[in-house]
Amino acid sequence: MDKTLVDKTAGALPHISKRQIEVTLELLDDGNTVPFIARYRKERTGNLDEVQIRELEDTYKRLEKLSHRKTEVIKKIDEEGQLTSQLKNEILNAESMQIVEDLYLPYKQKRKTKATVAKERGLEPLAAAILQFRNQPLVQLAQKFVNNEQNVDSTDDALDGAHEIIADAIGNNAKLREWIRNYTLKNAILVTKVKTKGKENDDGGVYSDYYDFSERAKAVPSYRILAINRGEKAKVLNVKLDVDVNAIMHYIDFHVVGNHKGPAVAFVKEAGKDAYKRFIGPAIEREIRSNMTETAEKHAIEVFGGNLYHLLMQAPIKGKVVLGFDPAYRTGCKLAVIDASGKFLTKKIIKATKPATASEQAHAKQQLIDLIKQYHVEMIAIGNGTASRESEQFVADAIKKINYPVHYVIVNEAGASVYSASNNARKEFPDLHVEERSAISIGRRLQDPLAELIKIDPKAVGVGQYQHDVSESNLDDQLDRVIETAVNQVGVNLNTASPDLLEHVSGLSKSIAQNIVTYRDENGMFSNRNQLKKVKRLGPKAFEQSVGFLRIINGKNSLDNTDIHPESYPEAKQILNELGLTLDNFSSEDGKKRLEKADPVQLSRSLSIDQQLVTDILTSLKNPGRDQRDNMPKPLLKSDIMKIDNLKPGMKLQGTVRNVTDFGAFVDIGVKQDGLVHISKMSHKFISDPAKVVSVGDIVDVWVLDVDLDRKRIQLSMVGPE
Structure with a gap:
């Protein structure tokens, strides 16, 4: 350090x-x-x-x-x-x-330039003499440097070489560059124009907003910079920075020429103009645009990371038998029933949507009802992909015929097919087809979003903003951090966690995660945290870093189902003893009351234990097995369907935030298309960042502003008419 x-x-x-x-x-x-x-x-x-x-x-x-x-x-x-x-x-x-x-x-060692060639020809002293601004004709100064052996055949040759040397020196002046860079940053206008044949490359007019566009460079929002970059890369747009060159030249002249007079002044000014045009201007434009892109990418990555975090931290639906429903047309809808712990029970393919005939659909409806009754299904998770709304209508009609409450939830299935075709999915369900694995994944996403989503490449989960336009390595680094944070904040059930989930636990690698599962398969469930020390390659450091984030439910030691680290078990026992409690009764009603009344300051003093540690231990003892996701908004449960044609301006609805961008939030209100709440419609107050108002997974009240049936676009507001 x-x-x-x-x-x-x-x-x-x-x-x-x-x-x-x-x-x-x-x-x-x-x-x-x-x-x-x-x-x-x-x-x-x-x-x-x-x-x-x-x-x-x-x-x-x-x-x-x-x-x-x-x-x-x-x-x-x-x-x-x-x-x-x-x-x-x-x-x-x-x-x-x-x-x-x-x-x-x-x-810097440079490739051969006109300036270096001129120096090799012995013209550096001439450039130095010109910069002394003597009251002497330049031709007279240059005459001394005419030298056929050096390929300086005339005074014009000599002066051309001196021009290159002076322009190069001005171009390399650090102070001038810094001022010009700052001036350009402050005052430049970003201008975009459609190329002569650019519209031919713009299928659907995606970049039409930028065919004739200008904005102060420092004010251009990140998402717009990335969109412009993409349009430029697609050969649709010409992009440049416009700046007041006269102001810049005035500054260069003032600092290079100053108050000098004489025949050299015009010559040096011309060299300064050339230096800006050839060296400084283009280099600074590249720097600024590169920095704008870097800043925009960084912000886009942060937006993606924030959205991913909230997606992973969505409230799980615990203790429910779930039916995963993967919609499709021609190949039939794939169904998978999973028990309350996520264990796969059975599968079925039904012809629920067109081109199925009416009789086939009626038979499919009865098949669904039979599955629900046989396995006591309480929740149906419908993927939001192709044929989703037709499948939703089918499910809504079917559950009306059942005499006990069954609800369904539309689940974002982005990336489910990626997981289903992966080696991990094939290993877990070797006898199932890809689509059948997708149905299981969709169902598990409802039961435990975190445990299922970490199996998928984060870039495939559909909550980003121009994520395909940013540095892949930087994006991966950020998403790894987000996943690590989410997994360790929630904690992991050591006896049910998959290798995919375990590898994100603090201190564990991919191979150690697999070794834990192998040990569990060979030796049965873990009954206490110390058994981790027997896992192959899980050394003292890995144990120290990981054990506090691993939970054992109904184990031999009730502290193993808390986020208290084993290194602090002695202090935890001291605190329990001081409060008249034991490991067996601290989670009883009486125990909870005593823990609630406990004073961390007093306990810290009487037991000589750090106050912060006492506070953390008390918090953990009050909430054994706690899952902070339980405090997150629950998914919206549905039993009937709505169509875009039903929407009318002014209608109030409840929806789930699916994605948050710089310009607003996309909200699922139960029709095929998500509606957009523009940033200007999120509050009656000014908002600079939508992420400060809503997060992915939030349940929000919205009002319909406008419905464009032709373009399938819905504009929403979070500000009520009142």
Whole structure:
């Protein structure tokens, strides 16, 4: 750990103390995971949460990368024999990678340019003489440098070479570049025009909004930048930054020419103009557009991550027998019944939708009813893909004929086919067809969204914003973090978890996760957490990092069904003893009352245990086996269907948020198409970020604003008519 970088990290993160930074970095260096540190090392970090720890880690790594680059640049310039103390200090004090690169630019090994050729021909002294602004004709100055052996055959040749050297020097001036970059950032207009034959490449007019578009570059929202980039890549759009070149040239002239007069002034001004046109302008436009894209991608990745987190954290439907219903037309709808624990019971294919005949559909309806009655199905999960609404109508009609309550839920099936065709799915259900596995996956998504969705590539779950236009590696990193956070916040049932779920638990790798399942298959259910130590390749560090996030329900030790770490079991027992409770009765009604009344401050003093640890232990004891997803909105249960033709402006409905973007939220209101609540219709107050108002999975009240039946578009509002 570099002390200087710790100081800089503290300066960049004023809301986190230097001591917290040092302790957290030490913990990370020791191989501790972020979820473990956030949950089990609060007393050391000063209660930093996962977001703060990751922010701290990322900031330190960014500063470390900058420091390494500074050292590298200083070394390279020194090897060229051109390092001065002033230049070294400027590099060391640079606050961004861009400034470091600007300072390094004049000393970089370059390919052969007109300026380097001119220097090789001995014209550098001429350029230097011109920049002294002597009151002497330039031709007279250049005459001394005419040299046929150096391929300088005339004064024009000599002056052309001097022009290139001066333009190159202006183009490499770090101070000028920094000012021009900042000026351009502040004042540039992003302009897009359709190419001459661009419309031919724009099937359906996807980019028509940008055929003649302009906006202040710094104000262009992220989603628009990514859309413009895509249009440019598709050869539909021409894109450029417009800026006041006269203002920039005035600045260059002032700093290069100043108050000088004489024959060299016009010559140097022309070189400055050429430097901007050929070197500075294009380079800065590329930099700015690259930075705009990077910022837009980062934001899009954050939006995707936030949506994925809320999707994974949707409330599970526990203790219900579920029928997964995978809709289809020609090949028939696939049904799968799964018990309350997610175990597959039976399957069936029925002809519920066209082109099935009326008699075939009537037979299919009876088949569905028989399945529901035979297995006491309580919930039906219908995938929202092809033939979803026809299947919904079929199910709604069928359950009306059953004399006990059966509800259905429309489940987002994005990615179900990806999982169903995967090696994991084939291994789990080798005797089933892909579509039949999909029906199981759809049913399990309702029972436990987290456990099922982590089996699927996150990019396939359909809650992103231009996710196919961003850096795949950066997106994967962010989504891995999101999954890790969600899995460890919820905790995992050690006796039912799949390898796919276990591999995201703090401290566990893919191979160790498989070893846990293999041990479970060979030795039976885990009865206590210490048995984990017998799992192949699960060493002391992996045990320490993972065990607190693994639950054992109805095990030998009731603390194993809490998020109390075994290292704190002695303290937990002390607290229970102090309250007159035991491991057997702390979850009784009397135990809950005593725990509720317990004073963590008093217990901390009397038992000499850290107060934060006492508070965490009490919280865990009050809620054994707790699942924070239970506090999330429950899925909307339905028993009848609505069609888009039924929608009228002003109608109030309830819906489920399916996706959140920069410009609004898409809400499933029970018809085939999701409706859009534009950001301007989410509140009567100004909103800058829809994610601050709603999350994926939220149940919201909406009012219909407009229905476009031809384009199948629904505009909604979360602001009531009143």
